[in-house]
Amino acid sequence: MSAAMVDLKAVHKSFGSLEVLRGVDLQVGAGEVTVIIGPSGSGKSTLLRTVNHLEKVDSGSVTVDGELVGYRRAGDRLYELSEREILRQRTRIGFVFQSFNLFPHLTVRQNVTEAPTSAQRRPKAEVEALAVRLLERVGLSDKIDAYPRQLSGGQQQRVAIARALALEPKVILFDEPTSALDPELVGEVLDVVKDLAVSGTTMIVVTHEIGFAREVADTVVFMDEGRIVERGTPAQVLDAPRHERTRLFLSKVL
Amino acid sequence: MPVEFPGIGGGDTRDGPETAPRPAPGPRRSAARSVRAHRRYGWDRVLLASGSGSAAPARAAAPPVNGAGKNGEPESPALKVITTRHPGRWVAAAVIAVLLAMVASALITNPAWEWEVVGEFLFAPSVLRAVVFTLELTALGIVFGFLLGTVLALMRLSKNPLLSSAAWGYIALFRSIPLILQLLFWYNLALLYPRLSFGVPFGPAFFDIGTMDLIGPVTAAALGLALHQAAYAAEIVRAGLLSVDHGQREAAAALGIPRTRQLLRIVLPQAMRSIVPTAGNEIIGLVKGTSVVYIMALPELFYQVQVIYNRNGRVMALLLVATIWYLVMTSVMSVAQHYIERHYGKGRA
Ligand SMILES: Nc1ncnc2c1ncn2[C@@H]1O[C@H](COP(=O)(O)OP(=O)(O)OP(=O)(O)O)[C@@H](O)[C@H]1O
Ligand SMILES: [Mg+2]
Numbered sequence: 001m002s003a004a005m006v007d008l009k010a011v012h013k014s015f016g017s018l019e020v021l022r023g024v025d026l027q028v029g030a031g032e033v034t035v036i037i038g039p040s041g042s043g044k045s046t047l048l049r050t051v052n053h054l055e056k057v058d059s060g061s062v063t064v065d066g067e068l069v070g071y072r073r074a075g076d077r078l079y080e081l082s083e084r085e086i087l088r089q090r091t092r093i094g095f096v097f098q099s100f101n102l103f104p105h106l107t108v109r110q111n112v113t114e115a116p117t118s119a120q121r122r123p124k125a126e127v128e129a130l131a132v133r134l135l136e137r138v139g140l141s142d143k144i145d146a147y148p149r150q151l152s153g154g155q156q157q158r159v160a161i162a163r164a165l166a167l168e169p170k171v172i173l174f175d176e177p178t179s180a181l182d183p184e185l186v187g188e189v190l191d192v193v194k195d196l197a198v199s200g201t202t203m204i205v206v207t208h209e210i211g212f213a214r215e216v217a218d219t220v221v222f223m224d225e226g227r228i229v230e231r232g233t234p235a236q237v238l239d240a241p242r243h244e245r246t247r248l249f250l251s252k253v254l
Numbered sequence: 255m256p257v258e259f260p261g262i263g264g265g266d267t268r269d270g271p272e273t274a275p276r277p278a279p280g281p282r283r284s285a286a287r288s289v290r291a292h293r294r295y296g297w298d299r300v301l302l303a304s305g306s307g308s309a310a311p312a313r314a315a316a317p318p319v320n321g322a323g324k325n326g327e328p329e330s331p332a333l334k335v336i337t338t339r340h341p342g343r344w345v346a347a348a349v350i351a352v353l354l355a356m357v358a359s360a361l362i363t364n365p366a367w368e369w370e371v372v373g374e375f376l377f378a379p380s381v382l383r384a385v386v387f388t389l390e391l392t393a394l395g396i397v398f399g400f401l402l403g404t405v406l407a408l409m410r411l412s413k414n415p416l417l418s419s420a421a422w423g424y425i426a427l428f429r430s431i432p433l434i435l436q437l438l439f440w441y442n443l444a445l446l447y448p449r450l451s452f453g454v455p456f457g458p459a460f461f462d463i464g465t466m467d468l469i470g471p472v473t474a475a476a477l478g479l480a481l482h483q484a485a486y487a488a489e490i491v492r493a494g495l496l497s498v499d500h501g502q503r504e505a506a507a508a509l510g511i512p513r514t515r516q517l518l519r520i521v522l523p524q525a526m527r528s529i530v531p532t533a534g535n536e537i538i539g540l541v542k543g544t545s546v547v548y549i550m551a552l553p554e555l556f557y558q559v560q561v562i563y564n565r566n567g568r569v570m571a572l573l574l575v576a577t578i579w580y581l582v583m584t585s586v587m588s589v590a591q592h593y594i595e596r597h598y599g600k601g602r603a
Contacts, residue, residue, distance in 0.1 A: 101504065
């Protein structure tokens with residue numbers, strides 16, 4: 001077993017005849033932040049979604065904290081786990097969506113406490129206290145009994161982050177967490193993500209915010225056409241890209 | 255609203271963009287300064303400012319922040335708002351009032367309606383019992399209809415092709431048979447199968463029972479209504495489930511929420527928003543639909559008033575009695591529906 005918190009090996013994934021992931025290897029160490037950049041349609045979201053088995057891989061393996069995700073290994077065969085087992089694994093893998101996907105009929109508090117109580121069966125009192133702490137951490141103590149509709153996009157995304165944190169996951173996956181936000185709201189969400197990075201949370205972040213990547217990432221990964229083209233420190237990939245495609249992409253987004 | 259984190263900058267200094275520090279391409283833990291810069295300008299701007307150097311003048315030319323514009327304008331006087339008048343509404347109201355008066359007069363002044371007979375039978379014990387029975391039949395039809403309908407809807411949405419086509423077949427079949435025919439089939443089931451046995455399919459029976467004893471006329475009526483209603487309820491529930499954004503199910507799955515809980519806590523309550531108005535329609539339809547049951551000689555409202563007017567010949571008055579009760583029942587339900595809709599509209603206002 002490798003020491004990596006997240007370990008993807010030769011991950012392949014096709015949608016029909018369209019091969020979206022063409023053999024992706026990716027290791028993320030505990031406490032590290034990996035930022036994935038790349039053009040639209042390069043397979044970034046799909047890759048992220050294989051990590052918590054929202055997307056099944058066609059071949060290859062995904063391991064989180066030494067545990068194979070979505071499958072059980074017997075010899076050289078992988079048997080898909082039952083849905084219940086997969087749901088259990090997902091409680092240790094946080095996911096933050098581009099479109100927030102808060103539950104609109106539940107209050108902010110209920111959004112945060114739902115999964116810890118129903119999926120992890122933790123005591124209600126403990127979870128309530130946790131929710132209060134987390135909402136304070138993302139700066140939303142005063143919105144605890146509001147409904148998502150009553151919040152700005154940035155506030156909603158911060159609730160979504162608190163909701164993911166409430167499960168105390170080993171790794172959090174962010175799929176373009178600020179792409180649906182008005183420009184002036186981007187900063188408040190990135191501040192929260194950055195705070196998590198500083199506190200040592202393992203994260204994989206897909207984003208087009210190059211400035212954020214430069215500052216927060218331990219590793220920047222550039223993806224194109226279902227492959228990882230280039231990876232390295234932010235300085236290596238963003239300031240001195242070795243590949244022409246990386247250079248071309250960066251020249252467009254900068 | 256910026257979030258403050260201990261250890262990360264956060265002062266409200268108003269230094270110009272030209273002083274925005276270039277984000278250090280070093281370890282993230284020493285990044286406090288550019289955090290502050292970012293909070294004010296957004297990452298792209300920080301990069302522009304630090305990367306090209308030409309962004310600063312552009313920033314300087316941006317419109318001044320609040321205050322300046324206000325000072326430049328003269329103080330406006332307090333203005334009074336006059337809302338739009340709607341003279342057409344008054345005309346419409348007058349027309350409706352006249353029409354209502356005409357209808358009322360036609361109802362009251364014509365002795366053929368026999369209002370005193372209406373008053374006599376409106377609260378007659380047999381009529382009240384019939385009203386209660388009508389409500390019971392409606393409740394049975396709706397409760398079992400929607401329970402079965404929900405199961406059918408889930409079957410239709412299932413990935414298992416056998417389940418989904420079975421549900422599809424049921425819905426197609428029961429929507430095609432007129433309720434009245436179906437009721438007659440159930441009513442006469444005993445003619446087709448005098449005894450029903452329970453046990454292993456095609457194997458030994460544990461016990462058997464006379465069909466008449468098991469499915470009396472009331473059960474037959476309730477069964478017929480429920481099975482009929484289920485076909486419609488299934489489509490209503492399915493439409494409701496489909497109306498919930500796919501991302502909701504996905505977020506619930508990503509959080510590891512158990513499957514039934516996903517359905518009951520996350521998806522169904524949101525589906526209710528589109529289910530309730532249509533279901534309300536169905537319930538109100540069924541209150542009146544129960545009148546079909548009269549062919550089974552069950553003492554629901556419509557059958558009961560027929561019994562009475564066959565005896566005393568006061569046809570119109572008794573039809574009016576039935577009308578009034580149907581009106582009362584459906585009106586109460588409309589009000590209830592309003593409150594139920596409001597409940598499921600939570601967080602959407
Ligand atoms: N469920 C699906 N069915 C079929 N094709 C899909 C599906 N999901 C993604 N794709 C296709 O896979 C390719 C990669 O999609 P993906 O969402 O991973 O790209 P991305 O890198 O996240 O792009 P973006 O930056 O636009 O979000 C695209 O061509 C997309 O159309
Ligand atoms: Mg994407």
